[in-house]
Amino acid sequence: xxxxxKATILAIISVVLLAGWTTVHFLTDSEKSSAVKSSNxxxxxxxxxxxxxxxxxxxxxEQDLPEKSVATGSTFPETLKRCFPELAxxxxxxxxxxxxxKSENPKLHEDLDFIHYFFKDKQGKEVRGQIEYMEANGxxxxxxxxxxxxxxxxxxxxxxxxxxxxNPSNTTLSKYIDFNSVFETQKKWSAKITDTTHIEVEESNxxxxxxxxxxxxxxxxxxxxxxxxxxxx
Numbered sequence: 492x493x494x495x496x497k498a499t500i501l502a503i504i505s506v507v508l509l510a511g512w513t514t515v516h517f518l519t520d521s522e523k524s525s526a527v528k529s530s531n532x533x534x535x536x537x538x539x540x541x542x543x544x545x546x547x548x549x550x551x552x553e554q555d556l557p558e559k560s561v562a563t564g565s566t567f568p569e570t571l572k573r574c575f576p577e578l579a580x581x582x583x584x585x586x587x588x589x590x591x592x593k594s595e596n597p598k599l600h601e602d603l604d605f606i607h608y609f610f611k612d613k614q615g616k617e618v619r620g621q622i623e624y625m626e627a628n629g630x631x632x633x634x635x636x637x638x639x640x641x642x643x644x645x646x647x648x649x650x651x652x653x654x655x656x657x658n659p660s661n662t663t664l665s666k667y668i669d670f671n672s673v674f675e676t677q678k679k680w681s682a683k684i685t686d687t688t689h690i691e692v693e694e695s696n697x698x699x700x701x702x703x704x705x706x707x708x709x710x711x712x713x714x715x716x717x718x719x720x721x722x723x724x
Contacts, residue, residue: 570718574711585699585713589692592704601680608668609675612639619646620668622659635659637667 571588572579582588593599608620617640625632635656638646655663664670676696683689693701703712708723 567713567716567718570711570713570720574709574720585702585718589690589699589702592690596682596684599682599684601682604679604681605677607675607677608670608673609677610669610673612669612672616640618669620664622664633658635664635667 567585567588568579568583571582578588578591582591603624605624606622610618610620612618619638619640621636621638623634623636625634635651637649637651639649641647649667651667655666678694679692680694681689681691688704688706690705691703692699699713701712701714703710710719710721710723712719
């Protein structure tokens with residue numbers, strides 16, 4: 492009987508000890524797990540260099556951007572050298588080039604496309620007078636147009652009688668254009684030298700702002716200093 496009681500007591504003690512060991516082991520693992528999670532969380536906050544990440548992102552985005560195309564030979568002297576090497580160093584401006592071309596072609600006849608006059612009226616408002624040139628029935632027709640420039644920059648057409656509008660005389664032009672207050676004169680003209688050679692020129696106050704020369708298979712053009720030389724396809 493005594494042995495049975497001892498055995499029972501030992502069994503109970505064993506169960507209690509086992510339960511205690513299991514509880515302690517569980518708590519220890521939980522603490523380790525919590526410590527690991529806390530360490531990982533701290534590591535993710537402390538180890539990441541946000542500035543470095545942003546810098547890397549910026550570098551990648553810049554690398555992905557296309558490079559700007561840089562125009563080569565876009566200055567007049569360089570382009571002239573490619574189109575007309577024999578003139579390189581002798582001519583330095585578009586105006587000098589056009590004047591030289593006219594001197595080499597003394598029979599060249601300028602066909603006007605338009606003349607624009609910019610002037611001020613008596614109230615100090617800007618006005619634009621335009622004379623457009625066109626061909627009709629083998630004759631050159633000149634048409635006069637007058638525009639007042641509004642405060643927003645838009646043109647406001649001025650009514651002109653039919654008698655004054657077409658082929659106006661100098662006296663008629665003076666009725667609409669105050670030549671004494673003209674501050675800018677623009678002109679466009681063209682000239683045909685041969686069947687395969689002609690030139691188109693735009694001027695502002697006698698300075699060349701744009702020209703295009705078509706010479707056989709060659710095209711030489713300049714617009715406000717940006718020039719191009721190429722061979723026609």
